[in-house]
Amino acid sequence: MSGFDGRVLIVGASASGLAVAETLRREGFAGRLTLVGDEVHPPYDRPPLSKQLLSGEWDKERVALRRSADLEALSADFVLGAAAAGLDAEAGEVFLSDGQRLGYERLVIATGVRPRRLPGQPALVGIHTMRTLEDSLTLSHRLKSCRKLVVVGGGFLGAEIAAVARGLGSAVTLVEPAPAPLAPALGERVGESIADLHRERGVDVRTGVAVREFVANGSHVTGVVLSDGTELPADDVVVAVGSDPNVEWLATSGLHIDNGLVCDEYMEVAENVYASGDVARAYNPLFGEHIRVEHRTHAAEQGMAVARRIMREAAADPFCPVPYFWSDQYDLKIQAYGNLRGHDEVAVVDGQFEGHRFLALYRRGDRVTGVLAMGLPPKVVHGQRKLIAERTEWSSALENVPSPVVVAQ
Amino acid sequence: MRIEVDAPKCVTSGQCVMIAPDVFDQDDDGIVIVLDENPAEGQRGVVEESAAVCPAAAIFVIED
Known part of the structure; x- marks a missing residue:
């Protein structure tokens, strides 16, 4: 397969950085691939940290994102336990805290967030x-x-x-x-x-x-x-x-930083520099604004999109995700699609608050911009995703609902 | 190509079902079900994408 085959440096070795690396290889990338991570561990999964690992249900081996054989098959250099300390975009070099300098032809910044x-x-x-x-x-x-x-x-x-x-x-x-x-x-x-x-x-x-x-x-x-x-x-x-994006190491890089790394719908921050995951504030054409998303699913999807952009350049589609997240609260699952923050109105279209089993739609302007379900079967929720993907008008979404309970903000 | 899933890890996001509906389904609780453990080569792209995007890292594509 043709495509870019130069040197790719990914700063950040968690879910999003790993997704970039894996997708590059799947797309036929034959060049040199380096991942830098400030933690000493191979890539691991964070959602279980506040769930099964915290409760003691899982041991720590269970949170590894990949088996070691899968990581080896990536043919990537993992530089772990070393934080990025600076970027010289003109020279195409990243400096690490231990003094190493790593060159690149394409740089992906996936340094995530840290607790506020x-x-x-x-x-x-x-x-x-x-x-x-x-x-x-x-x-x-x-x-x-x-x-x-x-x-x-x-x-x-x-x-x-x-x-x-x-x-x-x-x-x-x-x-x-x-x-x-x-x-x-x-x-x-x-x-x-x-x-x-x-x-x-x-x-x-x-x-x-x-x-x-x-x-x-x-x-x-x-x-x-x-x-x-x-x-x-x-x-x-x-x-x-809450969390803050890890961008301090880029303070003198000249990159556009404003609540994360500001980038376009291809996650391009500057020429040959991309952002991915929690640190990226990318333009989302679906919502018409730059949004920074701290969801596990989004981190992987965005990483895949970055890799495709690197490999296909002009042929890659803009990244228009419908963000998805879930949260476990006791034995109930909360699941949501879309961009719920900044909504104008919420309508409960199925179930009820009492008993904590309900489906709620979120309106912003005249569109459905979010869907949230609590305690409902997952399949019910997945069917609602298209309301957001298709930018459904609020009035038509509520048309066939017998008695929506509208809660104005 | 063979598919293994770690079902207790599944978080019921249904991403795999959206991407590869011929290979994955969900039970009533949303937990992943493999419909086709040895999918045809033509399914490789969507199967690998399902594994990559699975938010629980619960899908494994194994080459025999």
Whole structure:
């Protein structure tokens, strides 16, 4: 097969970087391929870190993304345990923290995100974030003896961790500054349903309050003080307040950075430089805006699209994904398609909030831009994807729904 | 080409069913079912894409 056969350097050896590498080889790429990863581990999967690995259901070998034979078959150089420290785009070189310089003809930046910290967050034993294998194993170990856990941040990650910790017997308090967990992404009413689910399972959900300070005994955290003055004692505290893209190493590169690496619908950041995965804020023609997506499925799909663009150049299609994500909360699965943030309206078209089994559509302007299902069979949800892919008008989506419950934002 | 799945890993996203409906299906709980363990060579592209995009890395394409 013809196509590009020069030197490709992929900075980031997680789901998206791996997808680029594998797709390049499948597309017939015969050139030199190098993956750089700041972690020492071969590529592993992150969603189980707040689910099966945290609960102890899986051991750490289970989260490997590929078998070692599959990685060997890639014929790629893996430079692991080395962070990228700088880029000279003119010379076509990336500098690593250990002093190595790696040249490229095509560069793919897939450096992901890292957990955000609270302003003034102290370095105390017992304060956890969740991004790496070590983060998960450390917290998992602690949860075996942790009696009181405070989870700061009621996003998907915080809510999943709260659910797992509750399942392991900890007393859990979930603290969320918004009026409901997940409200910024899913809307207040859907967020309230998720809050109810957690309350029914015994989680103390505190909304509309933030953490003002941490309380410590020596070097170990012993609690938090909330913005309303309440002190919550804790053996451990998880801070899950969102993520920031790993772009600092590119500060002097001249690349366009604005909440991630800004790129077009082909993920081109600059000539011969591409972005992929959580770090990329790519133009999505479906929604008419640049969006940065932190979903596992999107990371792989975008990596595949980048590889095809490198190999086929003009022949490659623009990348127009319908983002998909799922979250496990206790025994219920939340699944969603589309871009739910920034919606104008939510309508429940099937099921009901009570019992936590429902299908909700999200409107932005006059289109359906998101679909979310909670506790419904996966096949029901998949049938709704086309509403977004086909940019269905809101009025026609609701046409045949007998009695939609519309929740204005 | 032979297909193996690690069904307990499946997260029921259904990506594989969308990409390769002749090879994969889902049960009522959404868990992956392999319809054709030894798909024809013509299915290779979609099978490999299904394995690559599977968010649970639960699909393995094995060359015998």
